Amino acid sequence: MPSLDRQENVYVLDLGDGENRFHPDWIAAVGAALDEVEKAEGPRALVTAATGKFWSNGLDLEWLFANADHYHDYVVSVHELFARLLSLPVITVAALQGHTFAAGAMLSLAHDFRVMRADRGYWCLPEADIDIPFTPGMSSLIQSRLAPQTAHEAMTTARRYGGGDAAAAAIVDRAVPEDGVRSTALELARSLAPKAGNTLGTIKSRMYTPTLTTLRDTTNPLG
Numbered sequence: 456m457p458s459l460d461r462q463e464n465v466y467v468l469d470l471g472d473g474e475n476r477f478h479p480d481w482i483a484a485v486g487a488a489l490d491e492v493e494k495a496e497g498p499r500a501l502v503t504a505a506t507g508k509f510w511s512n513g514l515d516l517e518w519l520f521a522n523a524d525h526y527h528d529y530v531v532s533v534h535e536l537f538a539r540l541l542s543l544p545v546i547t548v549a550a551l552q553g554h555t556f557a558a559g560a561m562l563s564l565a566h567d568f569r570v571m572r573a574d575r576g577y578w579c580l581p582e583a584d585i586d587i588p589f590t591p592g593m594s595s596l597i598q599s600r601l602a603p604q605t606a607h608e609a610m611t612t613a614r615r616y617g618g619g620d621a622a623a624a625a626i627v628d629r630a631v632p633e634d635g636v637r638s639t640a641l642e643l644a645r646s647l648a649p650k651a652g653n654t655l656g657t658i659k660s661r662m663y664t665p666t667l668t669t670l671r672d673t674t675n676p677l678g
Contacts, residue, residue: 457481459488464498464648465641466491472507476515477558482532489539499651500644501543503566504550504637510576511559530676533558534592538670540565541596541663544656546647550640552633557581561593563627564600570640573618573630584613591678592670599666601626 457475460467468488475481492501505511519529540547540562549555549566555578563569563578571578580597582589589597589610598606605624608614618630631639660667 457484457488459491462641463645464500465644466495466499466501467637467641468492468501468503470503470505470511472505474509474512475505475507475559476512476518477533477536478515478518479529479532481515482536485536486539489543492545493543497651498648500546500548500648502548502550502637502640502644503562504640505552507553509553509559510549510551510555511562512554513557513559513561527676530590531673534590534670534672534676537561537565537592537596538667541670542656542659542667544653544659545651546644546655548640548644550637551576551578551627552636555579557585558593561596564596568640568643569627570629570631570636570643571618571621571627572633572636573622574633575617577615577617578621578626579613579615580609581613583611590676592666592672592676595666595669599663 457471458469460469468485492499514533519526547566549563549569551563551569551571553572553576555563557580560578560580597610601609602625605626616624616626618627621627622630629639
């Protein structure tokens, strides 16, 4: 399960060492961690990391297929997680040490910055290959965070981007060796920790108002 630690002014949210799929309990644990970060005072920032082969493999499809009657509420909870991160009043940095796929890739886009391992691992939106369309909220999130041509390619071709290619396409901000992923993310977060506060939250909320409105549509999240 995800765990939260604090290193001076930087909170480190470790998603876990498995596939880090979005099980409802996992979503609740991440939400509780974000509550703690948001309620804290003073300079602070957030680094979201993981410790295994994956950063996140996205939706927990096994749980979802076994609980199809909860599909609507599940999607609402995923959308709310994206919205929380996108508008969090602190600088957020995703430290992508492993594979980052589907909703996991979208979760990384909800962060302000991304640092990815350069030599191994892929960032990918595989929905076109696995026959699962993006929800309106997911589409809006991706298109608000990526350049139009990059969003189009990523969403329609299911291309797997390595670290170097992801950096060249501005999907991630930096691609670094494996042993520098977390430290680079921490350094970036630490340098921007003084930005935390209501003003930053307002800036983000106004910058992404259309996307946040779509993500927070609980009536018709599937379009």
